[in-house]
Amino acid sequence: MKVLATYSIKGGVGKTTSAVNLAAEAARTGARTLLWDLDPQGAATFFFRTTPRMKGGAKRMVGSKGALEPHVHATEQLGLNLVPADFSLRNLDLHLDDVKQPTKRLARLLEPLADDYDVAFLDCPPGITLTSESVFVAVDALLVPVIPTTLSARTIEQLAAFLEDLDGSGPLLLPHFTMYDGRKTLHRDLVGSLSRRWPGFCNTIIPSASAVERMGVERSPVAAFAPRSKAAVAFRRLWEETAVRLWGD
Amino acid sequence: MTSRMFTSADAPLPAVLAGLAAQGYEVGAAATVTRTLLDTFDGRLHGAGLRAEVEQVGDRMSLLVTGAGAVPARADVATVPRVVGDLPAGPLRSRLAPVVDVRALLPRVAVAARRRAVTRSDRGRVVVEAAVYDNLTGDTAADALAAYTVEVAEMAGYAQPAAALMRVLVDLGLQLTDGDTLDAARVASGVSAGGFDSSPRIPLAADVPAVEGFAAVLGHLAQAIEANWQGTVDDVDPEFLHDLRVAVRRTRSVLSQAKRVLPADVRHRYRIAFKELGDATGPARDLDVYVLEWSGYVAPIASRAADLEPVLAEIQRRREVAHVQLARKLGTRRAMRTLSAWQRWLADPRAGGPPGRDADAPLGGAVVDRITRAQKDLIERGRSIGPASPGEELHEMRKDAKKLRYLIECFGGLLPAAGRKAFVQRLKALQENLGEHQDAEVHVEQLRDLAGDLKGRGAAVPTLLAVGELVGQLEQRRQSSRDEFTQRFADYDSKATRLALAELLDAVAP
Numbered sequence: 001m002k003v004l005a006t007y008s009i010k011g012g013v014g015k016t017t018s019a020v021n022l023a024a025e026a027a028r029t030g031a032r033t034l035l036w037d038l039d040p041q042g043a044a045t046f047f048f049r050t051t052p053r054m055k056g057g058a059k060r061m062v063g064s065k066g067a068l069e070p071h072v073h074a075t076e077q078l079g080l081n082l083v084p085a086d087f088s089l090r091n092l093d094l095h096l097d098d099v100k101q102p103t104k105r106l107a108r109l110l111e112p113l114a115d116d117y118d119v120a121f122l123d124c125p126p127g128i129t130l131t132s133e134s135v136f137v138a139v140d141a142l143l144v145p146v147i148p149t150t151l152s153a154r155t156i157e158q159l160a161a162f163l164e165d166l167d168g169s170g171p172l173l174l175p176h177f178t179m180y181d182g183r184k185t186l187h188r189d190l191v192g193s194l195s196r197r198w199p200g201f202c203n204t205i206i207p208s209a210s211a212v213e214r215m216g217v218e219r220s221p222v223a224a225f226a227p228r229s230k231a232a233v234a235f236r237r238l239w240e241e242t243a244v245r246l247w248g249d
Numbered sequence: 250m251t252s253r254m255f256t257s258a259d260a261p262l263p264a265v266l267a268g269l270a271a272q273g274y275e276v277g278a279a280a281t282v283t284r285t286l287l288d289t290f291d292g293r294l295h296g297a298g299l300r301a302e303v304e305q306v307g308d309r310m311s312l313l314v315t316g317a318g319a320v321p322a323r324a325d326v327a328t329v330p331r332v333v334g335d336l337p338a339g340p341l342r343s344r345l346a347p348v349v350d351v352r353a354l355l356p357r358v359a360v361a362a363r364r365r366a367v368t369r370s371d372r373g374r375v376v377v378e379a380a381v382y383d384n385l386t387g388d389t390a391a392d393a394l395a396a397y398t399v400e401v402a403e404m405a406g407y408a409q410p411a412a413a414l415m416r417v418l419v420d421l422g423l424q425l426t427d428g429d430t431l432d433a434a435r436v437a438s439g440v441s442a443g444g445f446d447s448s449p450r451i452p453l454a455a456d457v458p459a460v461e462g463f464a465a466v467l468g469h470l471a472q473a474i475e476a477n478w479q480g481t482v483d484d485v486d487p488e489f490l491h492d493l494r495v496a497v498r499r500t501r502s503v504l505s506q507a508k509r510v511l512p513a514d515v516r517h518r519y520r521i522a523f524k525e526l527g528d529a530t531g532p533a534r535d536l537d538v539y540v541l542e543w544s545g546y547v548a549p550i551a552s553r554a555a556d557l558e559p560v561l562a563e564i565q566r567r568r569e570v571a572h573v574q575l576a577r578k579l580g581t582r583r584a585m586r587t588l589s590a591w592q593r594w595l596a597d598p599r600a601g602g603p604p605g606r607d608a609d610a611p612l613g614g615a616v617v618d619r620i621t622r623a624q625k626d627l628i629e630r631g632r633s634i635g636p637a638s639p640g641e642e643l644h645e646m647r648k649d650a651k652k653l654r655y656l657i658e659c660f661g662g663l664l665p666a667a668g669r670k671a672f673v674q675r676l677k678a679l680q681e682n683l684g685e686h687q688d689a690e691v692h693v694e695q696l697r698d699l700a701g702d703l704k705g706r707g708a709a710v711p712t713l714l715a716v717g718e719l720v721g722q723l724e725q726r727r728q729s730s731r732d733e734f735t736q737r738f739a740d741y742d743s744k745a746t747r748l749a750l751a752e753l754l755d756a757v758a759p
Binding site for chain 2: 002026027028029030031032048049050051071072073074076078079081115116117118119219239240243244247248249
């Protein structure tokens with residue numbers, strides 16, 4: 001099983017949108033997919049119309065006797081399952097701090113599911129916290145949505161620097177542009193300059209699109225209600241690109 | 250997500266659907282669906298605990314793969330995947346590729362039906378789903394299939410709603426049944442879940458007359474030849490020709506070992522016939538191997554891959570021509586008559602002439618003698634090969650090793666499984682080395698021939714230079730196999746091998 005996380009230090013850059021749509025695309029191409037909503041906002045849980053309730057809360061889930069499997073819920077898309085979030089995740093850092101080897105806890109929770117799934121997506125809350133450190137240990141790759149603005153560009157620098165300081169080799173960094181508006185000169189310029197600065201940027205760019213905004217109304221991934229939209233096509237291509245990077249041609 | 254199937258012999262479907270609606274379940278509109286089970290000819294997916302089916306509803310097609318845990322995989326596909334390479338790059342292809350390898354995915358059984366979804370929702374999402382299939386038609390008589398089936402999906406996190414629906418179905422007069430609708434259609438069609446097993450081993454008793462034992466082994470090999478015949482003619486995938494060719498080689502090998510057992514005339518006639526068949530399959534198989542090994546050959550000079558494309562194209566062209574020629578030869582009346590006559594004789598192995606002198610000797614003793622002699626020949630030849638020996642000697646040694654291997658495999662029913670596998674592993678290590686050497690030699694020759702052809706047709710200089718580099722790579726490979734031979738043979742020509750063989754043969758009852 002490969003573990004990917006949509007992660008950014010900044011909020012509002014499209015982490016959940018990317019996680020939900022890429023997970024849906026992965027499942028659509030035959031990957032047995034798990035999406036773990038780690039954000040107490042529970043947006044991914046909302047998009048998949050699942051009740052935001054974790055039996056025993058986050059404390060029990062990450063506790064020493066906790067497990068992930070009892071929390072798994074099927075979505076309406078075959079091959080895609082979800083670990084929903086609820087508001088108890090706001091204290092996840094505190095609960096992780098209570099266990100031994102907290103930075104390894106998320107990886108340990110995923111281990112028993114490794115034979116049942118081909119890919120797990122972790123939809124992470126923003127910020128650099130103990131939870132994020134635990135995510136960095138658990139994942140094979142970080143999918144980093146980047147809106148082409150100056151502030152977003154700084155977050156890549158900060159993240160790369162932070163990962164360099166961690167012991168051992170960090171996960172593969174897969175930044176990709178989101179909410180791109182080709183009419184804006186700043187967007188065009190920053191896409192060009194950031195791609196040159198960070199050659200690891202994915203080639204696929206996710207456009208700013210009303211279809212993405214409609215996800216909240218439709219409560220589904222974009223491909224479920226607007227499969228031919230530019231956004232759906234872009235996520236399809238982003239998944240293809242990610243799959244080749246991780247599983248080869 | 251697994252599913253549970255319910256059927257009924259007497260509860261009419263309209264009443265069941267009305268009963269479900271009365272309980273608050275939503276019954277969707279009917280749509281025509283076709284479900285087709287896919288697997289390789291030899292049932293590799295089934296052997297790996299997997300099941301692949303293609304489902305078509307209208308113009309929407311998907312591939313569903315189950316087994317290997319509770320979570321299914323479903324991929325949207327534009328056409329029925331024929332080979333694993335037809336699937337998009339990603340985890341599903343990566344998962345299936347080592348199982349399926351170069352084999353084609355073939356339709357094994359299909360069922361068409363009318364399908365309705367039965368669902369219940371809670372807070373805007375479906376929490377339980379069942380599929381009701383009726384008007385079932387398949388590759389079998391209509392009355393062999395149930396009038397209707399209901400498959401309840403067991404969705405993670407929603408066990409209670411699924412259990413509640415199952416209770417309702419029982420109350421409506423349905424019973425839980427094993428498998429699912431497609432399984433039921435497969436059983437009704439008489440199609441086995443696994444595929445054809447080309448392995449040569451059959452149960453054998455050491456005390457049966459040798460002629461009957463040999464005929465049983467040859468009969469089993471004849472089944473493998475017949476089973477792989479049409480797939481070879483149609484060039485479905487390279488393994489059909491490979492398995493046909495191996496069955497023919499094993500047949501030839503057993504015939505050569507059948508002196509004094511089978512009637513001399515029969516043996517002579519069919520040794521010639523199977524040699525012709527073996528020779529006919531050679532060119533196409535060599536080119537198949539070339540295409541299969543190509544990426545490995547080119548890898549060390551990957552920067553020249555583009556220059557070598559015309560070479561690969563020519564190899565593929567020659568491969569297609571060779572396969573067309575092979576199909577023609579296999580399709581002749583003579584070939585078909587030979588195979589039929591062979592099968593008729595195998596049904597009565599004492600016909601066709603005076604029996605061999607040892608026809609009634611116990612099979613066990615006859616086989617032990619032959620294995621012992623084959624091992625002796627192999628060791629003697631191996632010991633006679635030195636650094637200056639011509640390549641032809643290694644080729645002959647490869648044949649000796651095959652003779653021994655085929656004896657052990659074909660008469661493996663007489664030998665204890667653990668000891669046989671251990672001994673074959675030792676022999677395999679030697680055979681792999683000899684095989685690498687032989688393949689590299691053959692491919693170097695073919696490349697030189699091909700280069701001449703390409704030059705005559707005005708191929709670009711970079712292409713010819715790249716061919717030269719490739720020949721160099723293959724020569725290195727050949728030489729390195731040659732250099733390794735001494736150690737590989739020394740490992741084989743050892744006390745451990747002698748003990749392993751002795752243990753194996755001592756276990757054969759006299």
